[in-house]
Amino acid sequence: MAVTPLYKQFADQLAASIRDGVLRPGERIASVRIASQQHKVSVTTVVRAYELLESRGIIESQPQSGYFVREQPEAPPKPALRTTSREDHPAWQESTEVDVSRLVLATLKTIQQDGTVPLGSPYPNPALFPSHRLAQYAGRIARHASQSSVFDDLPPGHPELLRQIARRYLENGLKVDPEEIVITVGATEAINLCLQAVARPGDTIAVETPTFYAMLHAIERLGMRALEIPTDPQRGIDVGALEERMKTQAIAACMVMPNFQNPLGFQMPDSEKERLVRLAEQHQMPVIENAVYSELYYGNAHPSSLKNYDRDGLVLHCSSFSKSLTSAYRIGWAMPGRYRAQVEKLKFLNTLATPTAPQRAIAEYLTQGGYERHLRRVRRAFAQQRDMMRHFVLRFFPAGTQVSEPQGGYVLWVELPQGVDAMELYRRSLALGITVAPGRIFAATNRYSHFIRLNYSYAWSKETEQALKLVGKLVEELAG
Amino acid sequence: MAVTPLYKQFADQLAASIRDGVLRPGERIASVRIASQQHKVSVTTVVRAYELLESRGIIESQPQSGYFVREQPEAPPKPALRTTSREDHPAWQESTEVDVSRLVLATLKTIQQDGTVPLGSPYPNPALFPSHRLAQYAGRIARHASQSSVFDDLPPGHPELLRQIARRYLENGLKVDPEEIVITVGATEAINLCLQAVARPGDTIAVETPTFYAMLHAIERLGMRALEIPTDPQRGIDVGALEERMKTQAIAACMVMPNFQNPLGFQMPDSEKERLVRLAEQHQMPVIENAVYSELYYGNAHPSSLKNYDRDGLVLHCSSFSKSLTSAYRIGWAMPGRYRAQVEKLKFLNTLATPTAPQRAIAEYLTQGGYERHLRRVRRAFAQQRDMMRHFVLRFFPAGTQVSEPQGGYVLWVELPQGVDAMELYRRSLALGITVAPGRIFAATNRYSHFIRLNYSYAWSKETEQALKLVGKLVEELAG
Numbered sequence: 001m002a003v004t005p006l007y008k009q010f011a012d013q014l015a016a017s018i019r020d021g022v023l024r025p026g027e028r029i030a031s032v033r034i035a036s037q038q039h040k041v042s043v044t045t046v047v048r049a050y051e052l053l054e055s056r057g058i059i060e061s062q063p064q065s066g067y068f069v070r071e072q073p074e075a076p077p078k079p080a081l082r083t084t085s086r087e088d089h090p091a092w093q094e095s096t097e098v099d100v101s102r103l104v105l106a107t108l109k110t111i112q113q114d115g116t117v118p119l120g121s122p123y124p125n126p127a128l129f130p131s132h133r134l135a136q137y138a139g140r141i142a143r144h145a146s147q148s149s150v151f152d153d154l155p156p157g158h159p160e161l162l163r164q165i166a167r168r169y170l171e172n173g174l175k176v177d178p179e180e181i182v183i184t185v186g187a188t189e190a191i192n193l194c195l196q197a198v199a200r201p202g203d204t205i206a207v208e209t210p211t212f213y214a215m216l217h218a219i220e221r222l223g224m225r226a227l228e229i230p231t232d233p234q235r236g237i238d239v240g241a242l243e244e245r246m247k248t249q250a251i252a253a254c255m256v257m258p259n260f261q262n263p264l265g266f267q268m269p270d271s272e273k274e275r276l277v278r279l280a281e282q283h284q285m286p287v288i289e290n291a292v293y294s295e296l297y298y299g300n301a302h303p304s305s306l307k308n309y310d311r312d313g314l315v316l317h318c319s320s321f322s323k324s325l326t327s328a329y330r331i332g333w334a335m336p337g338r339y340r341a342q343v344e345k346l347k348f349l350n351t352l353a354t355p356t357a358p359q360r361a362i363a364e365y366l367t368q369g370g371y372e373r374h375l376r377r378v379r380r381a382f383a384q385q386r387d388m389m390r391h392f393v394l395r396f397f398p399a400g401t402q403v404s405e406p407q408g409g410y411v412l413w414v415e416l417p418q419g420v421d422a423m424e425l426y427r428r429s430l431a432l433g434i435t436v437a438p439g440r441i442f443a444a445t446n447r448y449s450h451f452i453r454l455n456y457s458y459a460w461s462k463e464t465e466q467a468l469k470l471v472g473k474l475v476e477e478l479a480g
Numbered sequence: 481m482a483v484t485p486l487y488k489q490f491a492d493q494l495a496a497s498i499r500d501g502v503l504r505p506g507e508r509i510a511s512v513r514i515a516s517q518q519h520k521v522s523v524t525t526v527v528r529a530y531e532l533l534e535s536r537g538i539i540e541s542q543p544q545s546g547y548f549v550r551e552q553p554e555a556p557p558k559p560a561l562r563t564t565s566r567e568d569h570p571a572w573q574e575s576t577e578v579d580v581s582r583l584v585l586a587t588l589k590t591i592q593q594d595g596t597v598p599l600g601s602p603y604p605n606p607a608l609f610p611s612h613r614l615a616q617y618a619g620r621i622a623r624h625a626s627q628s629s630v631f632d633d634l635p636p637g638h639p640e641l642l643r644q645i646a647r648r649y650l651e652n653g654l655k656v657d658p659e660e661i662v663i664t665v666g667a668t669e670a671i672n673l674c675l676q677a678v679a680r681p682g683d684t685i686a687v688e689t690p691t692f693y694a695m696l697h698a699i700e701r702l703g704m705r706a707l708e709i710p711t712d713p714q715r716g717i718d719v720g721a722l723e724e725r726m727k728t729q730a731i732a733a734c735m736v737m738p739n740f741q742n743p744l745g746f747q748m749p750d751s752e753k754e755r756l757v758r759l760a761e762q763h764q765m766p767v768i769e770n771a772v773y774s775e776l777y778y779g780n781a782h783p784s785s786l787k788n789y790d791r792d793g794l795v796l797h798c799s800s801f802s803k804s805l806t807s808a809y810r811i812g813w814a815m816p817g818r819y820r821a822q823v824e825k826l827k828f829l830n831t832l833a834t835p836t837a838p839q840r841a842i843a844e845y846l847t848q849g850g851y852e853r854h855l856r857r858v859r860r861a862f863a864q865q866r867d868m869m870r871h872f873v874l875r876f877f878p879a880g881t882q883v884s885e886p887q888g889g890y891v892l893w894v895e896l897p898q899g900v901d902a903m904e905l906y907r908r909s910l911a912l913g914i915t916v917a918p919g920r921i922f923a924a925t926n927r928y929s930h931f932i933r934l935n936y937s938y939a940w941s942k943e944t945e946q947a948l949k950l951v952g953k954l955v956e957e958l959a960g
C-alpha cells in the first residue's frame with residue numbers, strides 16, 4: 001500500500017475544502033502556527049502543505065498578511081448548496097412507496113428556483129406583503145435589541161404580540177384573553193404541539209379529505225393514524241359521517257381547516273361549524289382548528305371560527321401570519337383552550353423559545369395599524385385572480401376538467417379528466433419550469449391521482465397565461 | 481332566571497376586554513357599523529352598549545373619530561401577562577410527582593424578573609455578546625429583506641450560514657462539508673430531531689448522570705427511556721460501564737456532552753472520546769453529541785469533538801450560537817452524519833423552516849470576522865470568574881461543600897453537605913431574589929437532592945458576593 005505523507009494528506013484536505021466552497025477565493029486561511037495547533041500537526045507539516053498548495057496555484061502567500069485562497073478559473077467551484085438534492089428531489093421516482101413529505105419539500109424547493117412559475121406554491125405572492133414597512137420596523141427593533149436574550153420572550157411569547165393578536169380576534173368578534181395564546185415557529189409547530197398535547201401514538205385522528213399535507217405529516221410523525229372523513233367541496237367535513245364513525249371507532253381528535261381549506265377553498269357554514277363543536281363536546285373530543293387562511297375571505301365579514309362556538313375549551317385553534325403578513329418571519333400561534341398548559345410546555349421542550357426580533361417586529365406593525373387596509377387590498381386581488389385562474393383553466397384544459405370555487409385564500413383545486421396522472425403532469429410541468437402541486441400530497445393514499453392544486457396569488461400576467469396553456473397541453477397529452 | 485339583555489351582554493364583554501388589557505386606554509374601538517357586522521348584532525344593540533359603557537366612564541366618543549377607551553385610574557389594569565403563572569410556577573410544590581420540565585421553565589422565568597440574581601441561569605451573561613455589531617447587521621439585513629419569503633431558506637438553511645459554520649469547524653480542525661449541516665431553532669430543536677431520527681418510542685437511550693435536562697426532556701417526550709450511566713466529574717461518561725450495560729441491554733442511542741458538560745464542566749480526554757466512538761462503531765449505535773459549550777474552552781486549543789473520530793457517520797453533532805454569540809436569535813444546527821436526510825425531513829415537518837433574518841445576520845457577522853477575538857475575551861472572563869466563584873462558594877458555604885473544576889463553559893456544580901434539601905434552598909433563595917438551579921432537574925430521579933448548579937458568566941460584583949453569602953447562610957440553616 002502506498003503511504004501518503006502527512007503534509008500531502010493535509011494539503012489534499014485543504015484543497016478539498018476549497019473545491020467544496022468552504023474556503024473561497026480571496027479568503028485568508030489559518031496561519032502556520034494556528035493550523036499546526038488546531039490540526040495537531042507539526043509546523044513543518046503545515047509549511048510543506050502550504051508550499052505544495054502554492055505550487056499548485058491553489059493558495060498564495062502575501063507578505064505580512066499570510067496565505068489566501070487564489071481564484072481558480074479553470075475549475076469553477078460547485079455551488080455551495082444544491083437547491084434540490086439527490087435525497088430531496090425525485091426520490092419518489094425510484095420508489096413505489098411515495099414519501100409524501102419528501103415530495104412536498106422537493107416541490108417547495110423547485111419554487112425557490114429563479115424563473116419557475118410557482119403555480120404549485122402553498123404560499124402567497126410575497127410582493128403583496130407590506131414588506132417595506134415590516135422591514136423598517138424589523139430593522140429598528142433589531143438595532144435596538146442589543147443584549148436581548150432568550151429570556152426576553154420565553155413561552156408563551158412576547159407580551160405585546162400576544163395582546164395584539166387577542167385584540168385582532170376581538171375586532172373579528174371573538175373574545176380572547178392574551179393569556180390563552182402561545183407563540184410558535186409558524187402554524188406548523190402549533191399544529192404539531194397541539195396534536196401531541198391531545199393524542200398518543202396509535203390513536204386515530206379524523207381529518208378532511210383531501211386535506212392539508214402538514215396535518216397528515218404531523219399525524220404520521222407522531223405514530224398516529226389518519227382517518228379520512230368525506231368532505232364536501234362547499235360545506236366542508238361531513239359532520240354526520242364523522243358522527244357515524246364515532247359510534248364504532250375511538251377517535252382521539254379531529255383536525256380541520258374550516259375556513260378556505262387547503263386545497264378545497266370552502267368556508268364551512270356557521271351551522272356546520274357549530275354542529276362539529278357540539279359533537280366534539282358530546283364526546284369530549286378535542287378539535288384542532290387550522291385557521292391560517294381565515295383573514296383572506298372574499299365575503300363581507302370575517303368568517304367565524306370553531307373557537308366562536310367553543311364552550312368547553314375543546315378547540316385548539318392554530319394560526320400564523322405566514323399567509324397574511326409575512327412568511328419569512330415564521331410567527332404562528334396556538335390558542336389551545338383547556339390544553340394551554342400542555343402546549344406551552346411542549347413548545348418549551350420543542351424549540352425552547354421563538355426568536356424575539358420577528359415577534360417584536362410584527363407586534364410593532366400591528367400596533368402601528370394598517371393591517372386591515374393591507375388585508376382588504378389582498379382580498380380584493382385574490383378574489384379577482386381566482387376568477388382569472390378559473391376562467392383560463394376552463395379555457396385551456398381539456399373537457400372534463402373541473403375546478404373549485406374558493407370563498408377565500410388563493411388556491412384552486414382542479415380535477416383533471418379521469419386517467420390523467422397528476423404525478424406525471426407534475427414532472428413534465430417541472431421540466432418546462434412550471435410547478436403544480438400534485439393531488440398525491442393531499443391524502444394518505446393516492447386517491448387524488450388526477451387532481452392538482454394551483455396557486456393564484458401572483459399578479460396575473462402573460463407568463464401565467466402562457467404557463468397555464470402549457471400545462472393544459474400536457475394534460476391533453478396525458479388524457480390521450 | 482334573570483335575562484341579561486343583548487346590549488348589556490355585549491357591553492360587559494367589551495368592558496372585560498378593556499379590564500384584561502386587550503384594549504388599552506386611548507385606543508379606538510370598532511365603529512358601530514363594523515362592530516355590528518363582526519359580532520352579528522344589530523346596530524341598535526351596539527349603540528346601546530356603547531352608550532352604557534360611555535355612561536360608566538369606560539369609553540368616550542370623540543366627534544368625527546369614533547369611540548375610544550378612557551383612562552381608568554381607579555382600576556389599574558392587571559399586567560398583560562404574568563411572568564410566572566399558576567401552572568408554570570410552583571406546581572411542583574403541590575404535587576409529589578415533580579414535573580421537571582415545568583420546574584425548569586419556572587426557573588427560567590424567575591431569571592427574567594428584574595433584580596433577580598441569576599445564579600440559576602443556564603445562559604451566559606448577554607452583556608458579553610457582541611450585541612451591538614450583531615444588531616447592526618440584523619438591522620441592515622432586516623431592512624433589505626423586503627419580499628423575503630419562507631422559500632428563501634428552506635431546510636437545510638441559509639447557504640452562506642452553512643458555509644460559515646463549515647469554515648469555522650475547519651479552522652478548529654474538523655473537515656465539514658456545508659451540505660452535512662441542517663439549521664434548527666436552537667440546539668433544542670436539533671437534539672429533538674436527532675433523537676427522533678435514530679430511536680423509537682420504548683427505546684432506551686444512554687445518558688450521562690447528572691445530565692443536561694433538555695436531553696432528558698427530549699427522551700421523555702418521545703416516549704423513550706433514559707438509562708443513566710455513571711459519569712466522572714473529570715473524564716465524563718464511563719465508557720467501560722456503558723460497554724458492560726450494552727452486553728445485557730439493547731441501547732438504541734447514546735446522548736452526551738463531551739466538552740464542558742452541563743452541569744459538571746468536564747472535558748472528556750481525547751482517548752475517551754475516541755473510545756466512545758469506537759464502541760459506537762462496534763455496535764453501530766448512533767451517538768448524539770451536544771457541543772454547545774465547545775467554543776468556551778479555557779485551555780490553549782479548541783477541544784476535539786466526537787465528530788473528529790467518526791468514521792461511519794454515527795455521530796449526530798448538535799450545536800448552536802446561543803452560548804457563544806447570541807441567545808435571542810435561536811440559531812442552532814445539526815450535523816447528523818448518515819442520518820442527515822432524516823433530520824432534514826424532520827426539521828421540515830417540525831417547524832418547516834428557521835426564520836431567515838437571524839440566519840443571515842449571523843452569517844454576516846461570521847463573514848465580517850471578529851468571532852474568534854470575541855470568544856477569546858469571553859473565555860478569559862469565564863476562566864477568571866470560575867476562580868472567583870469557586871473561591872467564594874468554598875468560603876461562604878459550610879464545611880462539607882464540594883465544587884467542580886470546570887474546564888470550560890460557565891457553570892459550577894456544587895455538592896452541599898448531605899441532607900441539605902436543594903429544592904428547599906431553591907425556594908428560600910428565590911424569596912430573597914436569587915435563583916439557583918436545583919439538582920433535581922439534572923436526573924430522572926431525585927439523586928442530586930443536595931446539589932445545585934451556579935452560573936458564573938456574569939461580571940463579578942459586590943452583589944454576586946452578597947448573594948453567595950446569603951445562599952451560603954441558607955445552606956447552613958438547612959444543614960441544621
